[in-house]
Amino acid sequence: MKRIxxxxxxxxxxxxxxxxxxxxxxxAGACGSEGNDASQDPADGDSTEGAEVVLVTYDSFAxxxxxxxxxxxxxxxxxxxxxxxxxxxxxxxxxxTAGSPDxxxxxxxxxxxxxxxxxxxxxEPYEAVGLDGVREGVALDSELGSLLTPIDTGDVCVNVDTQxxxxxxxxxxxxxxxxxxxxEYASLLVVENPVNSSPGMAFMLGTIDEFxxxxxxxxxxxxxxxxxxxxxxWDDAYYNDYSVxxxxxxxxxxxxxxxxxxxxxSEGERTEPASEVALDTCVAQVEYAGVLAGAANPxxxxxxxxxxxxxxxxxxxxxxxxxxxxxxVDLPESFVQWAPRPESPIIVDAVVAGENRNAWIExxxxxxx
Amino acid sequence: xxxAVARSHGVGRSGGANIIAVFVVVLAVALPLLAxxxxxxxxxxxxxxxxxxxxxxxxxxxxxxALTVGQAVASSVLTLAxxxxxxxxxxxxxxxxxxxxxxxxxxxxxxxxVVIGVAFATILGPRGVVDxxxxxxxxxxxxxxxxxxxxxxxxxxxxxxxxxxxxxxAMLLGASRLRTLRHITMPTVAPAIHSAAVIIFLYSLxxxxxxxxxxxxxxxxxxxxxxxxxxxxxxxxGAAVLAGVQALTVVIVLSFRSPVGRPRxxxxxxxxxxxxxxxxxxxxxxxxxxxxxxxxxxxxLAILERSLLVGEGYSLAHWRSVxxxxxxxxxxxxxxxxxxxxxxxxxxASFLAxxxxxxxxxxxxxxxxxxxxxxxxxxxAISATTVGLGLLLLSTRGPVDLRSSSxxxxxxxxxxxxxxxxxxxxxxxxxxxxxxxxxxxxxGAPAGLIWRKIEFPLxxxxxxxxxxxxxxxxLGEFGATVFVARLGEPTMPVAIERLMSRPGQAGIGxxxxxxxxxxxxxxxxxxxxxxxxxxxxxxxxxx
Numbered sequence: 001m002k003r004i005x006x007x008x009x010x011x012x013x014x015x016x017x018x019x020x021x022x023x024x025x026x027x028a029g030a031c032g033s034e035g036n037d038a039s040q041d042p043a044d045g046d047s048t049e050g051a052e053v054v055l056v057t058y059d060s061f062a063x064x065x066x067x068x069x070x071x072x073x074x075x076x077x078x079x080x081x082x083x084x085x086x087x088x089x090x091x092x093x094x095x096x097t098a099g100s101p102d103x104x105x106x107x108x109x110x111x112x113x114x115x116x117x118x119x120x121x122x123x124e125p126y127e128a129v130g131l132d133g134v135r136e137g138v139a140l141d142s143e144l145g146s147l148l149t150p151i152d153t154g155d156v157c158v159n160v161d162t163q164x165x166x167x168x169x170x171x172x173x174x175x176x177x178x179x180x181x182x183x184e185y186a187s188l189l190v191v192e193n194p195v196n197s198s199p200g201m202a203f204m205l206g207t208i209d210e211f212x213x214x215x216x217x218x219x220x221x222x223x224x225x226x227x228x229x230x231x232x233x234w235d236d237a238y239y240n241d242y243s244v245x246x247x248x249x250x251x252x253x254x255x256x257x258x259x260x261x262x263x264x265x266s267e268g269e270r271t272e273p274a275s276e277v278a279l280d281t282c283v284a285q286v287e288y289a290g291v292l293a294g295a296a297n298p299x300x301x302x303x304x305x306x307x308x309x310x311x312x313x314x315x316x317x318x319x320x321x322x323x324x325x326x327x328x329v330d331l332p333e334s335f336v337q338w339a340p341r342p343e344s345p346i347i348v349d350a351v352v353a354g355e356n357r358n359a360w361i362e363x364x365x366x367x368x369x
Numbered sequence: 370x371x372x373a374v375a376r377s378h379g380v381g382r383s384g385g386a387n388i389i390a391v392f393v394v395v396l397a398v399a400l401p402l403l404a405x406x407x408x409x410x411x412x413x414x415x416x417x418x419x420x421x422x423x424x425x426x427x428x429x430x431x432x433x434x435a436l437t438v439g440q441a442v443a444s445s446v447l448t449l450a451x452x453x454x455x456x457x458x459x460x461x462x463x464x465x466x467x468x469x470x471x472x473x474x475x476x477x478x479x480x481x482x483v484v485i486g487v488a489f490a491t492i493l494g495p496r497g498v499v500d501x502x503x504x505x506x507x508x509x510x511x512x513x514x515x516x517x518x519x520x521x522x523x524x525x526x527x528x529x530x531x532x533x534x535x536x537x538x539a540m541l542l543g544a545s546r547l548r549t550l551r552h553i554t555m556p557t558v559a560p561a562i563h564s565a566a567v568i569i570f571l572y573s574l575x576x577x578x579x580x581x582x583x584x585x586x587x588x589x590x591x592x593x594x595x596x597x598x599x600x601x602x603x604x605x606x607g608a609a610v611l612a613g614v615q616a617l618t619v620v621i622v623l624s625f626r627s628p629v630g631r632p633r634x635x636x637x638x639x640x641x642x643x644x645x646x647x648x649x650x651x652x653x654x655x656x657x658x659x660x661x662x663x664x665x666x667x668x669x670l671a672i673l674e675r676s677l678l679v680g681e682g683y684s685l686a687h688w689r690s691v692x693x694x695x696x697x698x699x700x701x702x703x704x705x706x707x708x709x710x711x712x713x714x715x716x717x718a719s720f721l722a723x724x725x726x727x728x729x730x731x732x733x734x735x736x737x738x739x740x741x742x743x744x745x746x747x748x749x750a751i752s753a754t755t756v757g758l759g760l761l762l763l764s765t766r767g768p769v770d771l772r773s774s775s776x777x778x779x780x781x782x783x784x785x786x787x788x789x790x791x792x793x794x795x796x797x798x799x800x801x802x803x804x805x806x807x808x809x810x811x812x813g814a815p816a817g818l819i820w821r822k823i824e825f826p827l828x829x830x831x832x833x834x835x836x837x838x839x840x841x842x843x844l845g846e847f848g849a850t851v852f853v854a855r856l857g858e859p860t861m862p863v864a865i866e867r868l869m870s871r872p873g874q875a876g877i878g879x880x881x882x883x884x885x886x887x888x889x890x891x892x893x894x895x896x897x898x899x900x901x902x903x904x905x906x907x908x909x910x911x912x
Contacts, residue, residue, distance in 0.1 A: 056856065059700070059867075059871060060871075081701055082701065082856050082857050083700060083701045083856070084856050085867065085870075088601050089600055089601060091603075092599070092600045092601055092602075092603055093600060093856065095603060096599075096600075096605075096761055096765070096852075102855060102856040102857060116603055119603075193586050195586075195597060195601050195602060196586055196597075196601055230586075230587065231585075231586070232503075232585050232586025232587070232870075233586070233870065233871075235870075235871045236585070236586075240495045358602065358603070358604065361602060362427070362429075365429060366427075366428075366429055369429070369587075369589065
């Protein structure tokens with residue numbers, strides 16, 4: 001009988017296995033270090049020349065090109081965008097890799113999920129230059145406020161297909177939450193799943209604000225009875241189900257800024273928006289940025305956050321991402337004309353949302369799935 | 370008995386290093402599961418049953434479990450309903466192109482689940498023939514496509530081994546066709562049907578990629594729920610409890626698995642298969658060909674067609690743009706980068722799986738019912754999402770932070786490929802004539818030399834085949850990889866899912882190109898294995 005000692009005495013005997021393992025270790029090592037080189041090279045480069053600041057954000061974020069170039073001219077660093085799925089996936093994924101992040105700055109955390117950053121030590125505190133120029137009511141308090149810098153706001157509102165309602169004159173477009181659940185609008189509404197989608201979450205929080213903790217689940221029960229469609233994402237809802245994009249539902253949960261987006265994205269085909277906004281169904285969303293703990297380039301990250309509050313970036317944001325700036329800059333013509341800000345949107349308190357979100361999601365899923 | 374004695378002697382010959390390999394394999398598989406269990410009970414450093422009672426106390430959990438099991442049953446029944454007649458026809462009749470039809474039906478089985486998901490999303494999706502996305506029907510269709518091969522392979526060979534002279538005698542003696550079927554044919558093929566049903570049930574129970582792509586967020590199973598909780602709801606503990614529920618369910622199912630032997634060879638049957646004689650028989654053959662074409666070929670052709678579809682016309686634009694990330698796809702890396710990321714992970718993962726799997730297979734080969742073999746069955750009970758979740762949990766608390774490198778992806782793919790390597794190499798080792806090694810040993814050859822000069826050359830074909838299988842599995846791995854892949858370095862399946870999750874955007878074309886390439890590479894590897902090993906090794910994933 002041979003024992004381990006025999007293998008030791010005849011090391012050539014398991015040469016194949018050793019070779020295999022050695023190869024594996026070398027290849028794996030090479031791959032590993034290659035990956036690291038790619039992300040860390042710029043940091044090792046001298047000062048900021050050729051440096052790169054990595055911005056982790058959600059898929060649909062569009063970098064305002066002109067402003068990005070201005071940042072590069074000013075700081076000498078290029079902005080590399082890493083897309084991380086929708087905003088929920090981005091935050092959850094980043095939490096799982098907290099302390100060993102995929103980038104320097106994370107942007108796109110909103111007030112409905114902001115409290116999650118308190119766990120796991122995801123962010124480094126930073127007080128941005130220019131924070132005092134931010135509109136009242138968007139900055140967060142205490143510890144949250146020290147971690148998250150407000151960059152833009154948006155309003156999640158019900159949008160309706162104006163042409164569809166013109167062709168069906170016996171039905172008026174819905175104006176309130178209440179009306180949406182009524183029988184007349186059966187099978188006309190598509191919303192997003194609050195588990196996956198941030199507008200979906202905002203809309204759900206809006207219904208809780210509107211009907212209270214005792215009434216909101218009944219409201220969703222009504223919506224379900226009357227054939228509401230729950231799409232997995234905003235993209236699905238807007239591009240597949242909404243009648244403006246060829247779907248069969250003329251009412252969709254989208255943004256107050258969707259009408260100007262329809263005009264701008266049509267590249268001249270549309271001179272008027274296809275949608276109207278039900279301004280009484282709006283829920284305010286604030287999007288924040290923060291410096292990721294363990295970032296390769298925290299200094300550049302802080303610089304980028306400062307720049308996001310500067311005029312170049314703020315005034316480029318509306319037509320790049322169809323959001324409102326948080327500082328006092330002029331709005332583009334398309335916004336002035338087609339995206340009136342709702343007068344009194346529902347404001348979701350980040351702390352209240354944080355404390356209750358999981359329980360509310362469970363309750364929502366219990367009713368809707 | 371003598372053979373058994375001789376073989377158990379072989380274990381001693383293969384020595385302690387192999388036992389260590391078994392230990393390493395078990396540890397590698399058990400650690401992620403352990404991490405999941407720990408996370409279920411410990412939150413922020415203290416013991417609690419809060420997560421357990423929260424998840425197990427929710428009626429929704431039980432509803433999802435029921436749905437998961439129910440859809441697996443339905444998938445098995447539907448696959449058998451479609452597969453049995455096709456298997457019977459293909460085993461009874463000889464016709465030109467029969468081999469081709471059999472091969473075509475095998476292809477989907479070796480393809481990554483993400484590719485099958487993409488295929489059905491194009492046909493049964495928003496821009497397909499009918500929009501069934503978000504319904505169980507789309508998922509059933511994909512499961513039937515994926516598992517048809519299991520029925521054809523496992524039950525088909527059983528059909529072939531039915532003694533047709535017995536059937537003929539029964540009918541001559543006046544038994545009706547139905548009676549003959551019930552009393553002669555069925556008893557022979559019943560064990561094979563049972564075996565096929567259990568295999569399909571298990572695959573469907575742990576199905577993930579297909580459901581993520583076709584479920585549209587509306588269809589949930591335990592696997593998908595684990596993913597949703599871990600990556601969407603910030604609920605790792607809940608995900609961990611569900612992973613435990615999932616593992617337990619699979620263990621229970623496995624314990625019902627009957628000890629069916631290997632399917633008997635179909636070789637003798639070829640002579641018994643005859644050319645269709647009547648118009649009715651030709652119609653049956655045509656129906657079988659049509660079924661295989663519709664289920665196994667058409668969905669894959671749809672991917673190719675969609676990869677060429679640009680706007681309203683056809684062009685190679687998507688194929689030409691593989692080197693660049695398309696604006697507005699959400700994914701900011703090019704398909705080429707995803708391909709490279711896949712190769713960088715799959716190649717080392719396959720080597721690792723072989724390096725660990727072969728010694729482990731040697732240790733357990735001679736005792737197929739021994740403790741070691743049973744332990745190596747364990748990975749079957751652990752779904753890919755559990756492996757991914759476990760690795761992630763381990764790495765957040767581990768001594769070395771592996772999360773910033775791509776090592777976790779390599780480990781995830783290794784763990785998923787390992788059981789397949791062991792299970793495909795062990796039979797080859799078992800079939801070695803023990804006398805060979807014993808003679809060499811008596812002549813004084815050291816164990817290493819015996820392995821290198823005698824045993825390895827004899828099982829080289831099996832090792833090569835399992836290497837190919839490992840590469841195919843690693844390349845297509847989605848359920849575990851999706852948890853641990855870095856954002857900037859998605860593998861092909863991960864990139865495909867990301868691109869597919871954004872309808873109405875430019876990324877669909879690129880997803881189709883990636884799915885085509887992934888499908889093609891996997892098919893070619895499997896084809897080469899099959900070709901090199903004759904038809905004997907075949908496709909034996911998970912059997």
